[in-house]
Amino acid sequence: MKDNPLLFRKLYDDYHVMVYNCALNYLQHTADAEEITQDVFVKVYQSMQQFNEKSSLKTWIYRITINKCLDFIDKKNTRKRWFVFSNKAADDYEMSRIPDFEHPGILLENKEKAQILFEAINSLNENQRTAFMLSKLDGLGNSEIAEVMQTTISAVESMLFRAKASLREKLSEKFENYRKNKS
Structure with a gap:
């Protein structure tokens, strides 16, 4: 996969919408979902040699996506807790925004x-x-x-x-x- 950019491009073309929608469902922010989508495909690219085909490629990518989303949420919640205790934030907007997104079909x-x-x-x-x-x-x-x-x-x-x-x-x-x- 790493040696075949065309194969990776096909993988991205086949699964990027699925990954984005899954991330959007979890995070409810389009920019965050886009970031996670990029992170997932970086991880897929880096880990492709370790894919052992015990599961389907689709479920493996779902698992990576969900793990990335949960890590992102944990990291964000940690920053929010730090903000509450320290009363300082590098980005006050980021700490105060509430879920507001345009989900497909709504x-x-x-x-x-x-x-x-x-x-x-x-x-x-x-x-x-x-x-x-x-x-x-x-x-x-x-x-x-x-x-x-x-x-x-x-x-x-x-x-x-x-x-x-x-x-x-x-x-x-x-x-x-x-x-x-x-x-």
Whole structure:
């Protein structure tokens, strides 16, 4: 792969939209999703020799993407905590901005509802959030999700069940408040 730029270009062409959409689902900022997309393909390029083909290339790239996103979120949260304690920040804008993004397929009039939905999704624990997003936003089947998350299909089914139940509860509260505020 490293010696074949055409092969790497094909890999990028085949998977960059998938990687970007997955990153956008996690990060909800287009610039951050673009940065993660670049980082993922740098990692893929550097690690291609280590790919052991135990999983499909698609699930391997998903796993790299999710790990990069989770690392990015952890790093960002660490900076936010540091900002709160030190009351200084290199970039005050970066520390104060809230999720605001244009997700593909979301119309302007649904932006508020989408924001409520993604707040609820983001409140799920890491495994439930990952399983839910891979299933509902990326359209992966349970066996593919299990491969990406390196777990069993029954564990994925359990995570999805708990994620849906939790979202149902959180969204019923949030949308009730949303409806009251709109009245």
